[in-house]
Amino acid sequence: MSLPPQLRASLSPVELEFIACSHETIEIVPLFSMDRIRLISGIYGPFVPPTKTRVPLWLAAHLKLKMKCRIIPPEWLSVDYLKAKVEEEILNPELFTDIPFHYSEIAKVLLDMCVATPYRIPQPVQESILSLYRASDNIQSPDKIRSSLKDLREARQAKLRNNLGSIDFAIIVDVNPAPFFFVASSLTFRIS
Template sequence: MAFPLPRGITPPEIAFLAEMEMVTIIPRQRLEGLELLGGPVEPLRPPRRASLPLWLALLLKRQRRANILPPPWLHPEPLSFILDVETQHPDYKSAFSPPPLLPGQSHPNARGQTPAARPRYTPDGQRYFAAPPFLPQNTAQTDASEVEPPSLPYHWLEVGNMLLDAASDDLVEPDQIRILLKDLREARNAKLRAGIDALDAASTGGGGVALTGVGAMELGEGRGFMVGVVDNLRKIGASKEQARREQMAEEMANRGYDNTQDDDDDMEF
């Protein structure tokens, strides 16, 4: 007997996809370059920094061949700022904190200019521009973090938990970071659960649910609940509409019957 698969992508699959996020490491040993499906990896020469996929960085960390630099948002100060925005800012009582800006949409720098988007190249040499969630939002780049306000990337929950489990000694105050991530998750989950009124409006075609800034794991965990609520509300709305139509048809039939009775009475008179 085959068990039905859950609707949508599962949390383990989301965590697997998050392992392709690029992070910054400081190698401890010299390693030659690698040819991966996602592109070539440059040779590692300590103490020069390098950007690697998260799964490869975690492997080198477990082998004690590299240290992982935490992304700019995975520090107590940025997480505390984001938590204050989520819980205390009046504009985000029912909304989520804004996500990182896209390339070419950065805040103006000190000279008043907006940096242009940087193209990437495929193994065949074709140029393309990355889009969320395939952006270097978890690399330790201080130039962008000094200009842009702190924000949570698309895979913030998965990347944060993986780094806390495998590279807690590379983080600043890991216990405080673990507490802040838990508080952020609870606050944002409460906002998702509080959106039932918006789901009711969306089920009848009267609007949509704003999910700007919601992470991948949050979408995966709340997909079943939200889809189930919308389906049930749609069924309830359909039954109400059917009952309303039956009532209107019955009223029209009764009205027609009353008019016929009046005509018969006039003829008899």
């Protein structure tokens, strides 16, 4: 992916998604039986079909694509919850609302699972069971969730833009005078 020079030192969206998938856990209902498995990140399981278990997000996505589990979406990934958080963001201009750190990356992975094509399904059969496969995760109205996530991101960006003008750069100079020149020059470059 080609990024502007000022963003090349930061993480790309794919790298952020990788970090979120490796650090976040999510509940699944396995569709297979298996004892506990030992991975580098921990011990997960046992996998018994009617029982929920917590696994890393990357493992849940992999099992979902192989049609080996149902993903239980987190409670914050609902339209009502996200709309309430958007209202909190708008009503309280000083503070950000409490939501998981990698919420956008987690939501992207889970919402992509709603439209992903499972492995091992032949093309003629795919259309007949794909609607059943997509609807099995209890993610209600993914389009409205995407819209609410976009509203939340825009509310947070507007809050940052409005509060950027209230930062007192004299304090930054007093605390750390040497790099202030570099910070100020990069800010004027980004603003202009």
